[in-house]
Every structure is written in C-alpha cells, then in structure tokens.
Amino acid sequence: MRTIFFHGDRNKKQIAITFDDGPSSITFKILKVLKKENIPATFFIMGKKVNNNKKVLKQMIKQGCEIGNHTYNHTDLNFKSSKVIRTELLDTDRKLGDINIKTKIMRCPHFRFDSKAVSVIKKLKKMMIFVDIDSLDWIKILPMKFIIFFVLIRVRNGSIIGFHDYLEGIGDNKRVVSIVRDVIRKLKKRGYTNWLLFLRCWSFNIIFNKSGNLMGYIFFYIIFF
Numbered sequence: 001m002r003t004i005f006f007h008g009d010r011n012k013k014q015i016a017i018t019f020d021d022g023p024s025s026i027t028f029k030i031l032k033v034l035k036k037e038n039i040p041a042t043f044f045i046m047g048k049k050v051n052n053n054k055k056v057l058k059q060m061i062k063q064g065c066e067i068g069n070h071t072y073n074h075t076d077l078n079f080k081s082s083k084v085i086r087t088e089l090l091d092t093d094r095k096l097g098d099i100n101i102k103t104k105i106m107r108c109p110h111f112r113f114d115s116k117a118v119s120v121i122k123k124l125k126k127m128m129i130f131v132d133i134d135s136l137d138w139i140k141i142l143p144m145k146f147i148i149f150f151v152l153i154r155v156r157n158g159s160i161i162g163f164h165d166y167l168e169g170i171g172d173n174k175r176v177v178s179i180v181r182d183v184i185r186k187l188k189k190r191g192y193t194n195w196l197l198f199l200r201c202w203s204f205n206i207i208f209n210k211s212g213n214l215m216g217y218i219f220f221y222i223i224f225f
C-alpha cells in the first residue's frame with residue numbers, strides 16, 4: 001500500500017479541504033460553514049486537544065467529516081527516534097479511540113519527516129497526507145483577500161488544500177472561517193462539487209496518480225532537506 005500522498009486524481013474534478021492543529025474555539029464555526037455548504041472536510045487534530053474537545057470531534061464525524069492524526073504534541077518528526085514517533089501517533093490514536101474514533105491517516109507537523117518517520121508510519125499502516133495547496137493562512141501579515149486569491153489561482157483537479165483552525169504556538173486562526181467560506185463558494189462556481197475524503201477512498205489507486213506523487217515527493221525533498 002502506498003504511504004505518501006500529495007494530491008488526488010488530476011483527472012477528477014475533486015478537491016480535499018483539510019484543517020490542521022485543531023480543534024480550537026472556532027472549529028464549530030467552520031463546521032457550521034461546511035454544513036451550510038453541504039461539504040465534508042478532513043481535520044488533522046492533535047492528541048493533546050482531544051480531552052477538551054470531544055463534542056466538536058463527535059460533531060465532525062456526525063456531519064460526515066473525517067479526522068486525521070497530527071501527532072500528540074505537534075512534534076516535528078524529522079530526526080526523531082522511532083519510539084518518539086510511535087508514541088506521538090499512538091497516544092493520539094488512543095485518545096481518539098476513547099471516544100470511538102479511528103483513523104488511518106496522518107499529517108506530519110510542519111510537513112517535516114525523514115526516512116525513519118516514513119518507515120515507522122508505514123509499519124503503523126498509516127497514510128501520510130500532504131497538501132499541494134498550502135493556503136498560507138498561517139502567515140498573519142498576508143491579507144485575507146490575497147490568501148483567497150492565491151489559493152484559487154493555484155487550485156486544480158485533485159488538489160488537497162491545507163488550512164488551519166488553530167496555529168500551534170499562536171492561537172485560534174479566526175479569519176479562516178470566512179476564508180474557507182469564500183474559497184468553497186468560488187470553487188463551487190467553478191464546478192467543483194465533488195469533495196475528497198481520504199478514509200472513504202481507501203482504495204487509493206483509484207484516486208491517486210502515481211507519477212504525480214513521485215514528483216510531489218521529490219519537490220518536498222528539495223524544499224525541506
């Protein structure tokens with residue numbers, strides 16, 4: 001089974017909306033927007049936040065969203081021991097398991113990892129989900145209009161867009177509620193009506209394109225190492 005994914009099928013008019021670092025006090029607001037627009041999204045959450053956010057996590061599942069593992073403490077998985085990597089992921093799984101939520105997908109904090117992390121994640125039979133469109137919503141000085149514009153000019157079939165409902169070390173990312181609402185509405189106008197969920201598309205060969213993944217992997221290696 002393939003482990004690393006950077007985007008979905010480039011031949012399908014299908015997009016994944018993803019959020020990292022939450023849940024936070026604005027996650028319910030995001031869920032409201034998603035509900036109103038009738039679309040699902042994927043939330044990569046931190047294990048340490050599960051206890052205080054059980055209600056919102058259950059709401060995600062209730063309205064058809066899915067939850068991924070973003071480590072327990074938002075730990076950079078680059079140059080870490082196998083034990084640390086396993087603990088970060090399994091402790092989060094355990095917390096989610098306490099409220100009957102299971103997940104097989106994960107996202108590396110800061111998109112950083114090394115070959116050891118890949119082999120641990122492979123052994124845990126998890127899929128590493130990256131993005132091909134970083135919304136840049138974490139850069140405070142960028143105006144909202146620019147963020148929305150810059151997402152929309154880059155997005156294409158199969159894109160995985162990354163937003164944040166929380167910014168680890170900074171706080172709630174309040175403006176993402178209207179950013180996401182705008183992006184979704186504009187994407188719908190462009191004919192994107194199909195939304196990618198990873199856990200529901202377990203047979204990844206159907207949705208992911210081989211050569212694209214390889215190029216993405218090389219690209220990330222060039223950027224981050």
Ligand SMILES: [Zn+2]
Nearest residue numbers: 020021109110
């Ligand atoms: Zn993160």
